[in-house]
Amino acid sequence: MDRRDLREQNRLSWNAVVGAHDSHRGDLSRFFSEGGSTLFQEERDLLGELEGRSLVHLQCNAGSDSISLARLGARVTGVDLSDEAVSSARVLAQETGTCAAFERADVYDWLEEASREGRHFDVAFASYGVICWLPDLRRWAWGIASILIPGGRFVLIDFHPAADIFDRVWNHVNDYPCGGKPVLLEVGVDDYVAASGGGLTPAGFVEGVRDFENPEGCYLFRWGLGEVVTALAEAGLRIMALEEYPYANGERKFAGMRELPGRRMVPPEHIPTVPLMYSIRVEKG
Ligand SMILES: C[S@@+](CC[C@H](N)C(=O)[O-])C[C@H]1O[C@@H](n2cnc3c(N)ncnc32)[C@H](O)[C@@H]1O
Secondary structure, eight states: OOOHHHHHHHHHHHHHHHHHHHHTSOOHHHHHHTTOOOOOHHHHHHHOOOTTOEEEEETOTTSHHHHHHHTTTOEEEEEESOHHHHHHHHHHHHHHTOOEEEEEOOHHHHHHHHHHTTOOEEEEEEESSOGGGOSOHHHHHHHHHHHEEEEEEEEEEEEOGGGGGBOTTSOBOSOOOOTTEEEEETTOSOOHHHHTTTTTOTTOOOOOSOSOOOSSOEEEEEOOHHHHHHHHHHTTEEEEEEEEESSEESOOOSTTOEEETTTEEEOOTTSOOOOOEEEEEEEEO
């Protein structure tokens, strides 16, 4: 399913929200110059040694994680749909004197073009809120397989679809995601950076834009975990690890979330454990 029209609407919604998100992020230039990193320990461990490796960061948003990866020695190319996010990423790279390239493109178009041009990477990476923007998992997985070198790895870390069955106050109100069915979110991409209350702003939280309202709606595609794993396996990628976590890094999506060390957000004590995040590491044979 192509759904280019819906992806184009998502570009508008992301463009509208990037300024609000950026307004909360604190002084990232200074943070990086003092040796800071916006990465969480989980992706660092999954990605392993990056010195000298070519790495494509898919759906890189405003680039702070891409810059953190470049500062670990990777040769980074960041790719994102949003014009505003890519502009922010380029400014941040320049301000911090980091060598990282950013390309504005739809991930499907980019993967196909990169593959056609014979571009190959040691590592591909995508994180935290990426699968829900993809209308076609098979095409995405084949695209990733086509741009990895033999022995190359893809690391995905994302919020768990099991968490999507709950509303904000933990009522089980939604079906478990399945089939990539598009869902219109009339309120568009929201200011989840503000709502995370510092969980997503390791350089310090700034109040910035208040009460942001997005004039552009967006479309989400709801997939289950099994569908993600199957798409990667069908693309010929070997599943090396699949891990589920009872916490969400950075994001306070639900009421009463408690913060543990490492910016891990867990449910309030009266809520039984539920997987809030998962990671997959695959390798190309
Ligand atoms: C929640 S953000 C990912 C967070 C990111 N890992 C970070 O470091 O901040 C999701 C990103 O996916 C991008 N996106 C959504 N649909 C896309 C598409 N079809 N192609 C490329 N990027 C897309 C959005 O522009 C947005 O920047």
